[in-house]
Amino acid sequence: MPSITLKNVCKYVCQDINLEIFDKELLVVLGSNGAGKTTLINIIAGLVDYKGSVLFNDIPVDKLPANKREVGYLFQGLVLFPHLDVVANIAYGLSAQRWPRPQVEARVDELLDLMNIKHLASRYPKQLSGGERQRVALARAIASSPRVLLLDEPLSSLDAKTAKYLRTELKQLQRRLGITAVYVTHDLMEAVEMADRVAVIQGGQVEQVAEPEKVLFYPEGERVADFIGSPNILDCDYCRDLGQGIAEVGCGGLKLTVPHEGGEVRKVAILPRHIYVSETRPPGLSVNGFQGSITAIKPVGNTVRIWIDVDDTNLMAEVPSYIFEEMNLAEGKEVFLILRMRRIRCYESNN
Amino acid sequence: MTILHKLRPGWGLLPVAVFLAIWEIVARLNLIPGQFFFPPFSAVVAEFYYLSASGVLGENFLSSLVRVLIGFCAGSVAGIVVGTIMGWKKVANRALNPIVSLFYPIPTLGWIPLLMLWIGINEMLPITLIFICSFFPVLYNTVTGIKNVDSDYIKAARTLGASDGKILTTVVMPLALPNIFTGLRLEAGMAWRVIIAAEMVAIPTGIGALLMKAESLIRIDIIIVCLIVLAVMCLTFEKFFEYLEARLTAKWR
Numbered sequence: 001m002p003s004i005t006l007k008n009v010c011k012y013v014c015q016d017i018n019l020e021i022f023d024k025e026l027l028v029v030l031g032s033n034g035a036g037k038t039t040l041i042n043i044i045a046g047l048v049d050y051k052g053s054v055l056f057n058d059i060p061v062d063k064l065p066a067n068k069r070e071v072g073y074l075f076q077g078l079v080l081f082p083h084l085d086v087v088a089n090i091a092y093g094l095s096a097q098r099w100p101r102p103q104v105e106a107r108v109d110e111l112l113d114l115m116n117i118k119h120l121a122s123r124y125p126k127q128l129s130g131g132e133r134q135r136v137a138l139a140r141a142i143a144s145s146p147r148v149l150l151l152d153e154p155l156s157s158l159d160a161k162t163a164k165y166l167r168t169e170l171k172q173l174q175r176r177l178g179i180t181a182v183y184v185t186h187d188l189m190e191a192v193e194m195a196d197r198v199a200v201i202q203g204g205q206v207e208q209v210a211e212p213e214k215v216l217f218y219p220e221g222e223r224v225a226d227f228i229g230s231p232n233i234l235d236c237d238y239c240r241d242l243g244q245g246i247a248e249v250g251c252g253g254l255k256l257t258v259p260h261e262g263g264e265v266r267k268v269a270i271l272p273r274h275i276y277v278s279e280t281r282p283p284g285l286s287v288n289g290f291q292g293s294i295t296a297i298k299p300v301g302n303t304v305r306i307w308i309d310v311d312d313t314n315l316m317a318e319v320p321s322y323i324f325e326e327m328n329l330a331e332g333k334e335v336f337l338i339l340r341m342r343r344i345r346c347y348e349s350n351n
Numbered sequence: 352m353t354i355l356h357k358l359r360p361g362w363g364l365l366p367v368a369v370f371l372a373i374w375e376i377v378a379r380l381n382l383i384p385g386q387f388f389f390p391p392f393s394a395v396v397a398e399f400y401y402l403s404a405s406g407v408l409g410e411n412f413l414s415s416l417v418r419v420l421i422g423f424c425a426g427s428v429a430g431i432v433v434g435t436i437m438g439w440k441k442v443a444n445r446a447l448n449p450i451v452s453l454f455y456p457i458p459t460l461g462w463i464p465l466l467m468l469w470i471g472i473n474e475m476l477p478i479t480l481i482f483i484c485s486f487f488p489v490l491y492n493t494v495t496g497i498k499n500v501d502s503d504y505i506k507a508a509r510t511l512g513a514s515d516g517k518i519l520t521t522v523v524m525p526l527a528l529p530n531i532f533t534g535l536r537l538e539a540g541m542a543w544r545v546i547i548a549a550e551m552v553a554i555p556t557g558i559g560a561l562l563m564k565a566e567s568l569i570r571i572d573i574i575i576v577c578l579i580v581l582a583v584m585c586l587t588f589e590k591f592f593e594y595l596e597a598r599l600t601a602k603w604r
Contacts, residue, residue: 045510066509073510079503083525083603092521093511124603144512 003180004044004148009052013204014039017052021148026174026181028195028212030188032227036204037184038076041150044182045071056147067096072141072149072179076156078133080125080140087112087121090139097144111139114173131162138170142179149174149181155190167194188228188271192216192345200224213347216269231269231345232315239265246341253311257287257341263348272318274343277306278336279327288339294331299324308337315339390572395579398572407561412580415546415557418474419584422481423542427535430486434493438527439519444494451490459484459545463552477549477557484545489534496530497523529604532596539588547581 002020009017014036021027029037042048046066053060061069080089090111094104112118115135125133134154141149151170155163171194174181185191191198192212199209200219208220217233219225234251239260241247247260249268258268276282282289292310299305304324306317317337319327329335371392377383378391390398402408437444437451459480470476500523508518550559558577565573 045506047506047509066506067512067514069510070512071510073507075503075507077503079501079507081504081507081522081526083600092508092513096508096511096513096517126603140511150510 003057004182005053005055005058006040006043007053007055009040009043009050009054011043011048011050012036012039014043014050015204017043017201017204017206019199019206019209021180021182022197024178024180025196026171026183026194027209028183028185028191028198029201030185030191030198030215030227031201032186035186035201037186037201038152039204040201041073041152041182041184044148045069045073045150070144070147072144072146074137074141074149074151074154076152076154078137078154078157080128080133080137082125085122085124086117086128086136089125089136090143093140093144099144107143111143115139130158131166134158134166138173142177145179147180149179151181151183153185156185170194188216189343200227202227213345216345217267217347229271229273229318230316231271232275233267233269234313235267236265247346249346252313254290254313256339256344258344258346259342260346261348265346265348267347269345269347270339270343272305272316273303274340275315275317276338276340277308277317277319277327277329278338279329279333281336282338286338287341288344290337290339291334292337294329294333294335297329297331306335308335310337387569388571390575395572395575398570399576399579402573402576408576408580411556411558411561415543415550415559416584418477418557419481419542419546419588422478422546423485423539425478426482426485427489427538429482430489430534431493431531433486434490434531435497435519435524437490438494438497439523451487455487455491460548460552463549467553472553477546477554480545480549481542484541485538488538488541489531492530492534493527496527499530500526528600529596532592532600536589536592536596539592540585543581543585543588 003023003025004021006017006019009019013034017036017040019040029040031037039048043050044054046054046061046064046069050062053062055061056069081092084092087108090108091104094107099107112121115138117132117135117139120128120132120136125136128136137154155166155170158166167190183191183194185194192215195212197209198212198215200207200215202223207224208215210218210220215224216228216231219228234254234256236249236251238250239247240249241260241262242257245260246257247265249256249258249265251268256268258265281291290310292308292315294306295309295314296307297304299321300318302321303318304321306319306324306329308315308317315337375392378389378394383389399408433447437447462480462483463476466476466479470479504522504526505518508522513521546557547559547562550557551563552559554560558580562574562577565571565577
């Protein structure tokens with residue numbers, strides 16, 4: 001039985017959305033800006049009026065205002081109350097829901113421990129770093145054990161390194177607490193890393209709901225394929241586990257080193273923007289480094305797509321226009337490529 | 352800590368001391384003709400002492416202070432209450448804003464003739480003037496403060512289970528405090544300016560009335576004493592709200 005069901009929901013750009021979110025899963029809502037992602041979770045939270053129906057455990061909640069829906073919401077800007085210290089921020093929802101004071105104190109203590117922020121208890125939001133603020137906001141959102149946790153691009157304001165670290169932590173925490181979560185993002189790789197399932201939303205319509213690998217390898221329809229960015233998808237002939245979470249796979253004439261979760265890798269995908277192109281041979285050892293010749297060049301918006309033949313395989317790379325202009329690339333020219341190992345996604349048979 | 356550091360807090364008083372010294376010298380040397388019109392600072396101090404000891408200054412000061420406190424407190428509380436309702440409820444804002452916009456531009460002293468006829472010349476007249484003087488600016492600052500609160504804070508509080516009342520009192524009002532205090536601080540000083548004007552025009556007691564009596568007796572020293580009291584009170588009231596604002600908001604702003 002789905003934990004949350006949306007039936008023919010309409011609001012702003014969102015039209016006739018039907019979606020089921022299963023108990024304890026992390027569903028990533030993936031789409032470009034203006035696609036209706038935030039509207040969708042605002043509908044679940046009851047923060048906007050809408051047409052259609054939202055059901056929590058098969059019970060309609062359309063008449064319930066936001067403060068009665070028992071949702072946790074992690075906003076894009078985190079929105080910690082600046083006039084309250086960390087403890088008061090975390091305790092806010094509990095007090096609002098009239099928890100007895102000893103229970104509030106015990107729960108806040110538990111969350112400070114869980115999020116490893118006990119040392120920040122008496123600080124105000126302005127005295128916290130981006131990562132610390134994120135933890136406090138998360139603690140506040142889950143404090144009253146909500147029925148669903150809604151996360152609206154909560155890591156978008158952080159630097160890449162902190163975001164990556166917190167992404168892993170967030171996923172682990174969601175698993176550990178067994179909480180149903182809806183995570184909104186426009187970043188495909190973030191979606192693939194985080195999701196149990198991905199719902200691709202474009203122009204207010206849910207285009208595809210599937211496991212991340214399926215979305216990546218088998219995009220349904222042109223709009224999904226366009227959004228995903230036409231990854232290079234290669235069939236694998238063999239897969240050899242190298243340990244340490246990596247494997248060597250053979251795709252036609254290419255031998256690739258890829259991240260590995262233990263299954264038989266059948267396909268790999270890499271986005272064009274994750275292939276580096278260089279006119280000179282990169283110095284030192286290069287994992288997944290190849291040489292090939294350019295077969296076609298085509299400008300697309302602010303980027304330039306370059307098709308390169310490597311052995312029998314044709315790969316598409318993408319470089320920003322301003323970088324392309326500084327390079328001296330032309331059809332037929334020999335170039336060197338590196339496929340970023342950590343950015344390669346594998347479709348393993350146990351998936 | 353160096354001597355310079357120790358002295359630094361007192362440096363602000365240095366220009367005042369220099370000014371007073373120049374004043375004393377200029378008056379003593381009769382550099383400005385007519386000592387009547389320019390008494391030395393020491394004469395003003397002596398008069399201050401005399402007026403204080405005789406109780407004249409205290410009595411008039413107390414009359415003005417009570418009027419300012421009652422009018423200012425009532426006006427500010429009313430301004431905050433109405434401003435909160437207007438800032439929080441769109442319907443109230445739509446209904447009241449045209450009326451408030453109509454009355455706000457009227458200079459406070461412009462009300463005196465009308466209020467003299469409506470209320471009469473009694474204690475309520477200056478109190479009502481101070482009320483009007485405080486009410487509108489505090490109201491506007493409260494409305495602005497509440498409207499400026501980022502709607503995401505309200506949404507966050509709502510998803511956390513807070514009712515509208517709880518959101519207003521625990522999120523919106525605290526976040527609107529800086530704006531409300533701006534109104535209170537400015538109007539605290541303004542209340543003193545208005546009370547002096549009202550007492551000069553219509554009321555026979557208070558610092559303003561004492562000023563008018565001194566003028567008719569050509570007692571420049573008393574006039575200066577009254578002006579100094581006025582300046583000190585304006586400053587004290589403004590600083591009090593500055594201090595209160597810092598106490599309540601400095602930690603998180």
